[in-house]
Amino acid sequence: MDISVVLPEECLSKIISLTSPKDACRLSVVSPFFKCAADSDTVWESFLPSDYEGIISNSASSSLFSTCSSKKDLYFHFANKPIFINSANTIFALEKESGKVCCMVGAKAGISVTWGSKSYWTWPSLPESRFPEVAELKPVCWFEVTGKIETKLLSPETTYAAYLVFKFADSRNGFDTRPVELCFHVRGMEEEERSKVFLDAQAGAPNLSQDRGDGWREIEIGEFFKKHGENGGVVYSLFDFDGFSSKHGLIIEGIELRPKSV
CATH class of the missing domain: 1.20.1280 (Monooxygenase)
Incomplete structure (x- = not known):
């Protein structure tokens, strides 16, 4: 029929x-x-x-x-x-097979420098970056960057992961011998995720970061579940308070939120 x-x-x-x-x-x-x-x-x-x-x-x-x-x-x-929204500070996209929303916030809008002073960061333009500027760490003995990303754009009833998107300059130091601490918190929830990771695994340390295939690497900071009608935010930080070891050359492109693969 x-x-x-x-x-x-x-x-x-x-x-x-x-x-x-x-x-x-x-x-x-x-x-x-x-x-x-x-x-x-x-x-x-x-x-x-x-x-x-x-x-x-x-x-x-x-x-x-x-x-x-x-x-x-x-x-x-x-x-x-993907398109730029919010004055070109955020990239908006859809996951092709599911239609779930993905977004990425550039370093200029997505991070705040607390320890280490803004004078210890430069904001160069790189041809391989999707954003006009990225954040590059100059020689320091300690640093901390924090950020907050609103989740109202994201798809409801979906588990998301947050990723730090980064790379290293040709001249870098201090990230293969000492881990940095990642902290991740969903606003409105008491639990906080903390982990210590090596961003630059050159000396046999476990390499938890992944090559994205676009000239950048990424490492998962944490995950959360976006409920229907919930418009909160995620707060993250990356820091190292070792006052005796110099480090430099970390380049941050931004933070990406995308549906967690199962």
């Missing part, structure tokens, strides 16, 4: 909208009828964040309203070509 005879396209679109972007793409190759239903704006608007129009309006990519001919085109633009 031809399913198009007993089930209107609008009804099939509604059913597909209750699945996932990955499922919609699979169903679009079943038949021409399924393709029309699976590619409809009804389906792909359901996969976009509810406030996607405001996100676009708050970006330098407002032309997306006219250049994307369908909601599916808009979805894959977010997935393949």
Whole structure:
């Protein structure tokens, strides 16, 4: 039996909208009828964040309203070509298969230098960075950076992980012989995650950071569960208070929040 005879396209679109972007793409190759239903704006608007129009309006990519001919085109633009929001301080993207929101806050907006003084950090521009400026540590004996990221943009009912995105300058010292301490806290919760890690594992120390394949490395700071209707924030810090060992050459691009892989 031809399913198009007993089930209107609008009804099939509604059913597909209750699945996932990955499922919609699979169903679009079943038949021409399924393709029309699976590619409809009804389906792909359901996969976009509810406030996607405001996100676009708050970006330098407002032309997306006219250049994307369908909601599916808009979805894959977010997935393949992340946009800058909040005065180019934040990168907004969608995870392609799930449609979950990912975001990254640049060092200039996402970290605050407390110990070590701002005079011990420079803010160079690097061609491999997505942000106009990054933070590079000059020679110091101790340092601390802290930051806070709001979570209202993130997808609800989702476990997220926070990652420090960093690299080292050609000239660096002190990070392969002594660990730094990472601290992670979700606002409104009492528990605080702390860990000591080697960022530069050159001397046989365990290397917990991962190569991102984009010229940067990342290390997980902590994870949290974003509940529906919950708009809090995550607070993190990175510090080393050893007053006898000089260190320099750490370059921080920013902090990234993305759905935790299971």
